[in-house]
Amino acid sequence: MIQLNNIDKVYATNTIETTALKAINLHVEKGEFVSVMGPSGCGKSTLLNIIGLLDSATNGEVLIDGQSVQKYGDIKLAKLRNQKIGFVFQSFHLINDLSVLDNVEIPLLYRRMSGAERKRKALAALEKVGLKARTKHFPNQLSGGQRQRVAIARAIVGEPELILADEPTGNLDSVMGAEIMDILMRLNKEENTTIVMVTHDEHLAKQTQRIIRLFDGSQVG
């Protein structure tokens, strides 16, 4: 499903150059549930962004379903992001001026679909994360954990083949965290959804099929 060949990522600002990723080689099979671990600043989010086609690598090659995306234009990339990938951001990234329901509907806006269908799917996704009672709220009326669940609902609403989750349980208590983990496990088992999850929680990581460890931008196991 995903293959990274020799990926480097260098952030260059006027004053400093930060190497966020160094010579990363990675292969994730379809249907795999992989976790990514490592200390803060080691490049986990950067790695997820590159897999999720939200950022380009400085060097190296990204293949999705065996196709290199290097030469893809904006329209093709947008289509891949829309149909194949569901992203859960570390800092949620909800649109504050839209209700919970409208936020969750966003991926579906870029597909051909009726309004009613869109609403039905969004409500179903919100039900899965236990937020059906909060659909008319706005993000700033929610707790951190609730926002995280909205972000998860938005990632799963389009039933993507690949879910990239950046610390999806980071702001949740262990009970809620376990529930979210449950949702992801179920998606992985029942829908054969491929999942790459960044986590700091060894306990959660152990439930996944494989752990990728990063240190200072390099893979260490």
Added chain:
Amino acid sequence: MMNLKHLFKLMWNRRKMNLLMIIEIFISFIIIFVLAQSLVKFAVYYSEPLGFEYKNIWNLEVNSNNMENTEARKEIELIKQEIKSYAEVIEISEAYAIPYTSVDMRTTVELDDKEILTNMMLGDDNYAEVLGIELVAGRWFDEQDNASNYKPIVINRKLKEYFFGDEEAVGKFLGQRDDQRLIIGVVDQIKKRGELNDFGKLLFKRINPENPDSWIGESILIKMKPGTNMDFEEKLMRRLSIISNNFTLEMRSLEAMRERSFDKYSSIVYIFAFISLFLVINVSLGLFGVLWYNINYRKSEIGIRRSFGSTARSIYSQIVGETMVISTFSLILGSFIVFQLYVFLRNWLRPDIFYASYIISVLVIYLITAICAFYPSKLAADIEPAEALHDE
């Protein structure tokens, strides 16, 4: 494709910020409209015919220095005779308040219960011929008017339309100073102050040298044969100063007078255009600032939408589209105000100029806001989504 309902929901939820933008665009529209109104006015006036000829016509200013009327009449007739005796002179006309002078006469005319203040000029029977004025209806003053029981007037089309609309005016009467005046002719427009001015409503009264009560002109317009030069002017003036004892005389060509007046008005136009340009740049910068702020505020929204499948193009069409909706609200508000103003100032504004400047300012506002929305949203949408999401 973006969903319209979604867009309107988003705009409604952002109504506070959008209201500020509506007000900013509204103010810009009003400024642009006022500018457009003035510039269009100049352009339209410039494009309209002057209504008279100025080439090869000289203006001899004759000032009787408060002489008694019959004496003055005698002397001016001597002067006229002398001028006419030269082969270089085609025709002359005695006149008052001629084009390009600052002498303005106004009078109130009435019909039934309608009355209006109108401009007035005086000319003798040769006036139309000397100045090449064409009549749209009726005739210019001539000897027939000596025998008439009524004092004749010639009016311009604007005055005619004011009182008679599409109807014929020749043969009808207008009241002026407790007197009934017979309309004998209609002319188009005589732009007394030159190309850049609309001279409005106008009526002519007749100077009749045979009538001792008639006005004495302060100008003798001289239509020269083409090619007559300064030598002739000198010769003529020398002769006239011998004949005339009491009059002060001064000779100028209409062409020179026109140039002076045109210079005066065209410098006004230039200054005005410069100020306009300055204001338009300021208005654009203001709008750009507001939209830039708005789009920066929305940078994360742009990143989010792109992360979930929006193309960069769909982003800018969304933002430009939203801005066009906001502009439309501003323009509805602006149009309401501007049309109220129009109803209020109907007598002073010309409908063609009003509508042209209205349409121009609507287009300018749409254009400026589209550019000001497009450019920053393009910048924000053309970077990687991760980058758009990063700096928060």
